[in-house]
Amino acid sequence: MSKIVACYKWVLDESDIRINSDLSVDFSKAKGKISDYDRNAIEAAVKLAEAVGAKPVGLTFGSSKARQSLKDALSRGLEEAFWVKAEEAENADGAVTARALAAGIKAMGDVALVICAEGASDTYARQTASRIGALLDLPVVTSVLRVTVEGNTVTAVRKLDDCLETVKFELPGVISVLPEAFQPTIPGLKAVMAAGKKPVTEYDCGSLGVNLVSARKVMEVKAYAQERRNIIIEGDNAAAKVAAVVSNLKKEGVL
Amino acid sequence: MSESEKFDAIIVGAGPAGAACAYTLAREGKEVLVIERGDTPGSKNVTGGRIYTYALEMLDQGLSEEAALERKVTREQVMLLGGQRAITIDFHDPSFNRDGHPPMSYTVLRAPFDEWLAGKAEEMGAMVACGIRVDGLIEKDGKITGVIAGEDEMYADVVVAADGVNSLLAQKAGLIGEIDFNTVGVGVKEVIELPASTIEERFRLTNPEEGVACMILGCTEGIHGGGFLYTNKESISLGCVFMPGEVARHKKSIQEIFQDLKMHPAVYPLIAGGETVEYSGHLVGEAGYRGIPKQIYREGFVMIGDAAGFVINTGYSVRGMDLAILSGIAAARAIVNASSPAEIGPLYMQELERIQLLPTMRATDGYFDVLQTGWLYDRMPALATAVMADLYSVDAQPPAKLSRGIREQMKAHGISVWDVIKLGFKGVKI
Numbered sequence: 001m002s003k004i005v006a007c008y009k010w011v012l013d014e015s016d017i018r019i020n021s022d023l024s025v026d027f028s029k030a031k032g033k034i035s036d037y038d039r040n041a042i043e044a045a046v047k048l049a050e051a052v053g054a055k056p057v058g059l060t061f062g063s064s065k066a067r068q069s070l071k072d073a074l075s076r077g078l079e080e081a082f083w084v085k086a087e088e089a090e091n092a093d094g095a096v097t098a099r100a101l102a103a104g105i106k107a108m109g110d111v112a113l114v115i116c117a118e119g120a121s122d123t124y125a126r127q128t129a130s131r132i133g134a135l136l137d138l139p140v141v142t143s144v145l146r147v148t149v150e151g152n153t154v155t156a157v158r159k160l161d162d163c164l165e166t167v168k169f170e171l172p173g174v175i176s177v178l179p180e181a182f183q184p185t186i187p188g189l190k191a192v193m194a195a196g197k198k199p200v201t202e203y204d205c206g207s208l209g210v211n212l213v214s215a216r217k218v219m220e221v222k223a224y225a226q227e228r229r230n231i232i233i234e235g236d237n238a239a240a241k242v243a244a245v246v247s248n249l250k251k252e253g254v255l
Numbered sequence: 256m257s258e259s260e261k262f263d264a265i266i267v268g269a270g271p272a273g274a275a276c277a278y279t280l281a282r283e284g285k286e287v288l289v290i291e292r293g294d295t296p297g298s299k300n301v302t303g304g305r306i307y308t309y310a311l312e313m314l315d316q317g318l319s320e321e322a323a324l325e326r327k328v329t330r331e332q333v334m335l336l337g338g339q340r341a342i343t344i345d346f347h348d349p350s351f352n353r354d355g356h357p358p359m360s361y362t363v364l365r366a367p368f369d370e371w372l373a374g375k376a377e378e379m380g381a382m383v384a385c386g387i388r389v390d391g392l393i394e395k396d397g398k399i400t401g402v403i404a405g406e407d408e409m410y411a412d413v414v415v416a417a418d419g420v421n422s423l424l425a426q427k428a429g430l431i432g433e434i435d436f437n438t439v440g441v442g443v444k445e446v447i448e449l450p451a452s453t454i455e456e457r458f459r460l461t462n463p464e465e466g467v468a469c470m471i472l473g474c475t476e477g478i479h480g481g482g483f484l485y486t487n488k489e490s491i492s493l494g495c496v497f498m499p500g501e502v503a504r505h506k507k508s509i510q511e512i513f514q515d516l517k518m519h520p521a522v523y524p525l526i527a528g529g530e531t532v533e534y535s536g537h538l539v540g541e542a543g544y545r546g547i548p549k550q551i552y553r554e555g556f557v558m559i560g561d562a563a564g565f566v567i568n569t570g571y572s573v574r575g576m577d578l579a580i581l582s583g584i585a586a587a588r589a590i591v592n593a594s595s596p597a598e599i600g601p602l603y604m605q606e607l608e609r610i611q612l613l614p615t616m617r618a619t620d621g622y623f624d625v626l627q628t629g630w631l632y633d634r635m636p637a638l639a640t641a642v643m644a645d646l647y648s649v650d651a652q653p654p655a656k657l658s659r660g661i662r663e664q665m666k667a668h669g670i671s672v673w674d675v676i677k678l679g680f681k682g683v684k685i
């Protein structure tokens with residue numbers, strides 16, 4: 001049975017990330033989770049596989065921390081999980097990530113459709129689907145709002161700035177789905193229990209021959225915080241207050 | 256569903272009660288399923304902040320050493336607040352923390368602790384399913400045979416309700432009714448982050464392992480209740496418990512009274528500069544032995560921990576987590592030893608006696624009466640601090656006679672000698 005692959009990323013939960021007073025970022029207390037948007041990709045894979053009788057599987061490129069993601073992913077209706085493992089995943093750029101995922105896709109074989117989210121909830125770089133398509137020489141359709149598969153033909157509706165574009169392509173191919181498409185369902189008890197018994201395949205980057213060298217280096221991560229002037233204009237005279245506002249805005253160069 | 260998929264026990268709730276029960280059952284080779292509604296065990300759980308280690312040691316020797324705990328409690332404090340004044344009693348007994356023995360108690364944060372304990376149960380072989388809320392029970396021929404969660408049904412010889420105070424399952428089983436607002440307190444709590452060294456300086460602790468447990472009286476505007484403060488490794492748990500019925504009649508909201516506590520001149524310097532990283536609220540049983548429902552089991556069903564009302568509040572300490580663990584062990588022993596599901600309940604009651612849980616609760620029953628004394632929460636701390644103010648005030652005038660001063664202050668605070676005698680009578684029954 002051919003596979004529909006949902007790619008997902010194990011990211012830090014942004015609600016646990018702290019900003020220190022010097023604008024440095026504290027990740028130390030953050031727990032992991034499956035990127036929110038990738039849950040939509042998983043849902044899409046499960047729904048499409050059900051419709052066409054394919055096998056929905058999950059694929060992640062991640063460090064040893066991503067082990068925690070497998071049960072969660074499998075409880076969402078995927079039948080098997082594949083994990084391309086490398087500690088380098090934590091600082092990988094889009095090219096490395098796509099190379100690792102493409103290698104995983106090749107290794108598992110018999111893949112009809114690859115589904116990514118439009119972007120990961122941490123970096124939202126929007127590169128993975130296109131890069132995987134390029135590496136595997138497959139058609140790529142991004143910004144997908146709706147998708148149907150009939151026989152070998154995929155019909156996808158793309159949401160662009162001010163219009164909807166409908167495109168068709170023949171399998172195999174790669175799509176990326178928008179955060180508003182395929183609302184994920186919350187797994188039930190039996191699904192959670194079954195997840196622990198589903199097969200997991202680990203791939204080692206070395207044996208897959210993945211080049212893990214990032215061309216891009218992260219130099220610094222700093223929080224962005226809007227600087228506030230904290231000026232309070234007091235007084236009873238409205239005209240004087242308005243004049244003070246205007247003069248302050250002029251001083252800031254915004255007027 | 257096939258018979259083979261039936262569990263020996265389904266435990267609902269992965270708090271200390273559920274996890275301890277699962278740990279013990281799995282260790283004895285039972286097929287156990289724990290169902291927890293939080294995305295991870297403990298993610299939404301609330302406690303004040305201190306756990307007694309004897310219960311963990313009873314669960315398994317050495318467990319308290321590897322547990323995800325904060326600081327061992329080396330100082331026991333009571334703070335009496337009266338207006339801007341404060342008296343702090345600071346008790347220290349090195350024998351509570353002797354070398355070669357587990358320290359008597361630790362401060363604790365629930366998210367890491369619950370996750371750790373549930374993880375231990377998983378290591379023993381229990382299956383833990385998180386992010387799932389149990390909605391109801393399955394009943395057949397008058398017996399509880401399983402649980403319903405969403406669209407799924409799951410069966411077991413026995414369902415263990417470890418779902419905490421105001422247990423939904425106990426209600427569904429018909430063993431408790433709607434919550435009685437005279438038997439529970441409403442707790443609010445903030446976790447305030449501070450560097451470890453700041454905590455050590457402010458609380459005069461000599462190293463990062465040591466900590467303070469402090470109960471605060473006189474911070475509830477006369478409402479039956481009190482505050483608490485526990486030092487964690489890099490944060491302070493500060494909270495307050497109130498009787499909800501009295502709060503409803505009070506003009507200030509819980510948040511406002513709690514804010515006043517934070518700003519009190521004796522409290523604010525302890526938390527100044529800290530960052531509140533968590534704000535939570537939860538119910539806590541206040542009725543002690545009398546709060547235990549008449550019946551805490553049915554065929555195929557037992558209640559443990561807060562679900563069974565196992566909390567002791569003496570005013571100077573709160574004990575719920577240790578009793579939760581003990582009752583989890585007791586239920587597990589009953590389940591292991593029962594030769595038929597019908598035997599589990601009666602055996603459980605015996606185990607609760609044997610493990611000293613029920614005797615402990617009976618022995619502390621009298622505290623409830625003492626704590627019903629209304630003037631303990633405002634006039635007593637006000638009086639004590641006023642007497643102190645008299646004692647320590649020095650000026651050019653001759654001081655008033657001490658005994659007369661105290662009598663006058665008692666009168667001014669509306670506490671009669673008779674009130675004190677009545678309290679004494681309640682006290683001697685403890």
Ligand SMILES: Cc1cc2nc3c(=O)[nH]c(=O)nc-3n(C[C@H](O)[C@H](O)[C@H](O)COP(=O)(O)OP(=O)(O)OC[C@H]3O[C@@H](n4cnc5c(N)ncnc54)[C@H](O)[C@@H]3O)c2cc1C
Nearest residue numbers: 268270271272292302303304305389419442560561575576
């Ligand atoms: C403000 C406050 C201060 C306290 N201070 C202390 C203290 O310092 N020391 C102490 O020992 N005790 C203290 N206690 C009491 C102590 O927290 C409790 O007694 C203890 O947590 C009880 O453990 P439990 O496992 O029975 O229940 P809980 O810890 O409440 O756990 C119940 C679990 O069940 C889950 N659950 C509930 N319903 C469902 C459902 N339908 N389906 C699936 N899962 C469900 C919950 O998510 C939770 O994880 C305090 C309590 C409060 C509120």
